Amino acid sequence: MTTLQLTEQILKKKSFLCIGLDVDLDKIPQHLLKDEDPIFAFNKAIIDTTHHLCVAYKPNIAFYEAYGIKGWKALQKTINYINENHPEIFTIADAKRGDIGNTSKMYAKAFFEDLNFDSITVAPYMGKDSVEPFLSFQGKHTILLTLTSNPGALDFQVQKIDQKAFYQQVLEISKTWSNSGNLMYVVGATQAESLSEIREIVPDSFLLIPGVGAQGGNLEDVWKYGKNSNVGLLVNSSRGIIYASSDENFAQAAKLKAKELQQQMEEMLKT
Numbered sequence: 001m002t003t004l005q006l007t008e009q010i011l012k013k014k015s016f017l018c019i020g021l022d023v024d025l026d027k028i029p030q031h032l033l034k035d036e037d038p039i040f041a042f043n044k045a046i047i048d049t050t051h052h053l054c055v056a057y058k059p060n061i062a063f064y065e066a067y068g069i070k071g072w073k074a075l076q077k078t079i080n081y082i083n084e085n086h087p088e089i090f091t092i093a094d095a096k097r098g099d100i101g102n103t104s105k106m107y108a109k110a111f112f113e114d115l116n117f118d119s120i121t122v123a124p125y126m127g128k129d130s131v132e133p134f135l136s137f138q139g140k141h142t143i144l145l146t147l148t149s150n151p152g153a154l155d156f157q158v159q160k161i162d163q164k165a166f167y168q169q170v171l172e173i174s175k176t177w178s179n180s181g182n183l184m185y186v187v188g189a190t191q192a193e194s195l196s197e198i199r200e201i202v203p204d205s206f207l208l209i210p211g212v213g214a215q216g217g218n219l220e221d222v223w224k225y226g227k228n229s230n231v232g233l234l235v236n237s238s239r240g241i242i243y244a245s246s247d248e249n250f251a252q253a254a255k256l257k258a259k260e261l262q263q264q265m266e267e268m269l270k271t
């Protein structure tokens, strides 16, 4: 999917919501554990009730890898289900990969070719040759971790090198790489005060913003400081939506939570 198509979906659905599919078997409704594939059964129910309210789904790969081969199969079924039934939805493999070039190439093949995700999150720490193998896939997007939502973001990302914070260097340097048009950036909703300055460096790029809901980030601030003239935002919520209820009505409860966020976004898009 192109960024233009993604923007069209945002305007059509009046939503820049990304729903995180972070499935934890200890948190899903217990009746689903009787299913042959509880992870997929949970995801399918969430997708069936929320697909019209969001423009992206983001399975965090850790939540699938943790369950071994069963988790990986559930991930495959989930991405296939989205691609077959809702091809207009942007898919993000939140895998946070990045390694020496030939290894990154294999990560890229796994997530872009085998699983057919539209995008993947990548850590920039190993530099250009670790990221460019992802960027070389046409029609796919690489979402670089930039200023993350967790307290540990202060350990390295804001430290200064040549008077500039490390995360600012990530933005400026990555813009010079081959196929940098395929780049998007992760900025935590908890870092909203830095969004204006980030927008000055990457005015046109999409920003993936996790951290609203369970982590306390504020959607109004993200909109105020992070939007660009094409919206340019994907705001993720995982636990706040998918675990809205642990009863049999969990998917309807998730739909209500997603609807609340979508309605706030619809109002913002009118301004």
Ligand SMILES: O=c1ccn([C@@H]2O[C@H](COP(=O)(O)O)[C@@H](O)[C@H]2O)c(=O)[nH]1
Pocket: 020, 022, 060, 094, 147, 148, 149, 150, 186, 187, 188, 210, 211, 212, 213, 214, 215, 236, 237, 238, 239, 240
């Ligand atoms: O800076 C980051 C980067 C990634 N994440 C991921 O997003 C979701 C957030 O989940 P919530 O339940 O809505 O808090 C999760 O998969 C994180 O690993 C992030 O939170 N912050």
